[in-house]
Amino acid sequence: MRPELVLEGVIPANLMAFDAELEIDEDNYRRHIRYLVDTPGVSGITTNAHASEIATLTLEEQRRSLNITLDEVAGKVPVVCGVYEDGTNKAADIARMAEREGADCLLIFPSLIFDYGSQLRPEMAYGHYAAIAEATNLPMIAFLYPVTSGLRIETEALVRICSEIDNVIAIKEWSNDIVAYERNYRALKALDKEISILSSFSKALLASLCVGADGILSGHGSMIADLHVEIFEAVKRGDLAAARRASDRIHPLTQVIYAEPFLDMHNRMKEALAILGRIDEAHVRPPLQRVSEVERDKIRRVVAETGLPQGERLEARTAWGRS
Secondary structure, three states: OOOOOOOOEEEEEOOOOEOOOOOEOHHHHHHHHHHHHOOOOEOOEEEOOHHHOHHHOOHHHHHHHHHHHHHHHOOOOOEEEEEOOOOHHHHHHHHHHHHHHOOOEEEEOOOHHHHHOHHHOOHHHHHHHHHHHHHOOOOEEEEEOOOOOOOOOOHHHHHHHHHHOOOEEEEEEOOOOHHHHHHHHHHHHOOOOOOEEEEOOOOOHHHHHHHOOOEEEEOOHHHHHHHHHHHHHHHHOOOHHHHHHHHHHHHHHHHHHOOOOHHHHHHHHHHHHHHHOOOOOOOOOOOOOOOOHHHHHHHHHHHHHHOOOOOOOOOOOOOOOOO
């Protein structure tokens, strides 16, 4: 394992750019990654996660996505690679691939099999993490799902995973329950081992940061990395007034991005990037579908009101980097 890695600060989970044929649009994808890594205060990039529409990517596309990200980041910040797979052995294969290609860390998704009562068998989640840890030397982030989800990991099981599996150095805290968040935060910070708490409370970010957080890991950061830096640094220095000002700018964006149906959240983020000129088009892969023109107009209004920075349009397409 690489014990020297400490995860903290703002670590956006990047979106995936597709072309009109729904193939990876490398030029726009690279432009998106460059924008994120060049944002002052961004301390890492997460790829092959929910925001990348990972469920639609083949293993080869995951490898290519990771390589493009590594090439654009060029060692400026750590690159976290998602491990999204139901079967433990197949997840271990993805972890091995990510290590071979040069990822710095892994974000381990829960298996969908957990959805059918795994909380009564906490050894299942533990075994999933332990087996992946056996397959790789890379440090790992445990992805914590909402307390209303069958994919959740209870605090006691989480403490065991974090304390006993050396590779686990952080959690992505998306419990979506501030009481559970504080319980997990206090339990993990009481350990002898240092565990980074990375908030993914995109709809209530200020509250989680005030409880305590070492950083932010969220797909929303692919759209508002600068605002995540602003709010995180304000709370870190104890400037609640500045943190509230940043939160006031973030709030209307969360209302439109995370509106029902929740599954459209990353579709809407892509529409926002296209509106801002940071990518050319907001293509998404099935079963996802693009949002309506009515909803696109809502996004356009809120983006304009918030004053998010614009990007530059691509003038020409060039093949860069590793394939």
